[in-house]
Amino acid sequence: MNNAITADIATIGRINVVPAILQVICESTGLRFAAVARVSDNSWTACAVLDTLGFGLKVGGELDLTSTLCHEIRGTHRTIVIDKASEDELYCNHPTPRIYRFESYISVPVFRTDGSFFGTICAFDPQPAALKGSPIQPMMESFARLLSIQIESEENAQKTEQALQKERAMAELREQFIAVLGHDLRNPLFAITAGAELLTKRLPDEKSRTIAQHILTSGRRATQLVRDVLDFARGRLGNGITVNIQPCPDLGDALRHVASELQRVHPQRQISLHIGDLSGVNCDRERVSQLLSNLIANALTHGAQDQPVDVSAQIRDRAFVLGVHNVGAPIAPQVLAQLFQPFSHPLNDTVQSGLGLGLYIANQIALAHGGRMEVISSQEAGTLFSFRLPLDPDEAQATLPANP
Template sequence: MRQASTDPRFTTHPAPKLYGVESYIAVPLHRKDGSFFGVLCALDPLPANLSEDKLEVFRHLGDLVGHQLEQEDELGRRDAQLLGAHEAAQLREQLIGIVSHDLRNPLNAITLTAATLIRRTDLDDRARRGLSRILESADRANRLIRDLLDFTQARMGKPLPVNPQSVDLHALTQQVVDEVGLATPGRRLDVVCEGDARGTWDPDRIAQVLTNLLTNALQYSPAGTPIRVKTEGQGGKVVLSVCNEGPPIPAQVLPGLFEPMTRGSREGGERRSIGLGLYIVDQIVRAHAGSVEVVSTEGVGTTFRVRLPRGTE
């Protein structure tokens, strides 16, 4: 509008007279997604020659203002995300402290007390069985806490700590299988050892891998079927296999099997919960520069195969 007092559209309009405006420019402001924000206005109490080039400059100015508004919105969103990430990191640190200290301490007290009582010679069979169940439950809770701590550390981008030392995987495997067998009476656990299985690994971490694989195999196989464990030296690496005769893992689950909280279903409605165990297995094997794979077929069963380079002895 170049001159409101002579423009037929505004000669009778009360606004120019109320605000003393003769010339007026208005440019709409839009964000990059096209949403309307507002209007950029210029007012002049005197008539103005609003040539097309001046109008074009004002349009560009409106585009710049809209772009700046978009940048400020984006910076605000990023600040909120950074604040949320910082708060989440603090929460994770607090969770680690609670789990590692406040939960482990009472569990250790329970384990120590039950272990002391079970060594008494005046216990009847019922009391001894009860104490055994307490020890088994406390041990299972400690494994869950350990997996949770490892999961949290891995999700925070930190490598799992390992303490490599000289290990005979044959001997370590037999020890772990014996311990798991004591906690699962009635299940058959077969072990086959072939070749030289010595290497440099963290024995506690490798025992954790085997325990998780055995727990998974026992959980997802019929009670009357055996679990077969094999350790085999193959040149510069050692292979650890755990096989069970349970139903095959559903095809839709296999691609994400080593991701945390993976779930699938088989025909008939059975639920299969992977949880954290296999995720921790994968993270520990990676920390040893190794690999893990699974083969699962109908009629044959499921085999988890871990390949570990021997490292430097």
């Protein structure tokens, strides 16, 4: 038995209406054996059986195709009805009734919805029965059409289930990817940067310290890239960036620390801070700090090199508003449309050192909080990125994105 027929048997076995169809056929005709058969070019296989006759055929059982009348039905696509085979003009000398010892017989073809031949619904009994001209034939042909629809529905359901199982397997691979990225890469990078930082403080000569500083800078850059890709994997491939929202009485200090770190990395640039009273803000401090870091890094990269980057944080109109402003060339409208998409870069010839994930991750952090990112850019006013988080928990909850 080939795999296709095995699959067809399983399909028929999952269709709950099939046993009821066979039961109705037997009760309506008085015939004691009924079956749904898969009939191919070279085989007859029972997919479902109701046997009160003791014929002995089970599901999966096969008959010699050429010995059955279903072989003829496969060729003609026509129903066969016999009341008494021994007196029937067409079948009195036919070998099939003698082989299987029946007098009454009915078999209707079953087609798939695409018109291809599937098999038959058949029934027989050693005793004669008045089948011709009765409602039995149209009833069984209606059952055949119903079965055709049920077969397609079940096969579609199986395809959906297989696709779901494949997606679950892919989700497991994604989770493994995130785990490997988060553990197996970040840990050695931490060791590299920690070791390099120690060397910059202990090496005696300037040349060696410069090399150690280069290793430290590269290690920190690699760590940031891994962090960005990890957040991208969580936001795009996994269940989204997670946040731990709680009261943040030291949020202002955290934002100042972020700006101070970037100022040390870019000593030639000016980062101006305007942080107000942030009492009452509930957020994930580390994630908001990451959001600010990404926005400042973006402003330092794309803003005018001789102009300051202005950072503001305040409570305004019952919302926490965090803004980063820079002077420079405005963002083109076609770029604005995809600004928060992953791996996006401005459409210019400037070589970019990052992956283009910073603004995407900032936006994902904003959405995870129930807030939103906004951007205004013009030649006169420069570019302002703003993170707006409502202080009202109900308003913030209403803006949370649906689970992917």
